[in-house]
Amino acid sequence: MTFVRACGLGELEENTPKRVELDGTPVSVVKTEGEVFAINDICSHANVSLSEGEVEDCQIECWLHGSAFDLRTGKPSGLPATRPVPVYPVKIDGDDVLVSLSQES
Ligand code: FES
Numbered sequence: 556m557t558f559v560r561a562c563g564l565g566e567l568e569e570n571t572p573k574r575v576e577l578d579g580t581p582v583s584v585v586k587t588e589g590e591v592f593a594i595n596d597i598c599s600h601a602n603v604s605l606s607e608g609e610v611e612d613c614q615i616e617c618w619l620h621g622s623a624f625d626l627r628t629g630k631p632s633g634l635p636a637t638r639p640v641p642v643y644p645v646k647i648d649g650d651d652v653l654v655s656l657s658q659e660s
Pocket residue numbers: 598599600601602603617618619620621622634635636
């Protein structure tokens with residue numbers, strides 16, 4: 556599994572998603588509840604950036620139609636989205652947040 560640096564840990568604010576691009580893939584990096592998560596930044600319902608949505612209860616909410624995706628599994632909690640969004644493994648190395656795109660779950 557190859558990890559690449561997504562951003563610095565110090566750049567993340569609690570519950571404020573940060574959009575990064577890794578190998579051409581838009582990824583939203585989220586620090587919440589003492590953990591850091593990485594989820595594909597595009598909603599599975601339409602081509603909308605999830606990082607512009609709100610984070611609550613370990614979910615990121617799509618600002619357009621309100622489906623919320625679990626940051627651990629990528630699964631939507633409700634309609635209109637029905638398909639999960641890919642989530643990626645995260646590793647913290649000092650002040651670096653590392654994300655692996657190779658193993659999607
Ligand atoms: S575009 Fe995200 S729920 Fe519709």
